[in-house]
Amino acid sequence: MNATERRAEALERRLARARAEEKATAIETVMARRDSGSGNGxxxxxxxxxxxxxxxxxxxxxxxxxxxxxxxxxxxxxxRRWKAGTDLPEERDLKVARGIARRRAAAIMHLVGPGD
Structure with missing residues (x-):
């Protein structure tokens, strides 16, 4: 394996690690805050x-x-621009997304019921 191939492999490993960290960030941030028990709910x-x-x-x-x-x-x-940080969503977009999430969560809870 030559130097160019090794550099390409190293770059791919770094990119994969960064993607994995980025992917986990949103969900892990929310769940970590929930699991920490801090705040008022x-x-x-x-x-x-x-x-x-x-x-x-x-x-x-x-x-x-x-x-x-x-x-x-x-x-x-x-x-995708919001995700990349080159543009910001409007407050209206966030309100609509919250409404969609609430309706979906209610439908799921209706289907599966409360925990055991």
Missing amino acids: APPELGITAEISAIGELLYGDRWTTGLALDLGVNPREV
């Missing part, structure tokens, strides 16, 4: 971008940008 204080990313990821999985964009009625490129 209110939703966690997240920035608008972090909150909309967490909602999108929890609702639609890894490929959440297009699904959320369709439900919000915005271009998927716009949501």
Whole structure:
């Protein structure tokens, strides 16, 4: 294996590690705050971008940008700009995303019921 191939492999490992950390960030942030027992039971204080990313990821999985964009009625490129941090979502977009999440959570709770 030559030096160019080794550098390419090293770069790919770093990128994969960064992707894994980025992917876990939204959900882990929310769950860590819930599990810490701190606060008064209110939703966690997240920035608008972090909150909309967490909602999108929890609702639609890894490929959440297009699904959320369709439900919000915005271009998927716009949501990708929010995710990249080059643009910020409007407060209206966050309110609509929260409403979608609440309806989905209520439907799931109706289906599975409260915990054992």
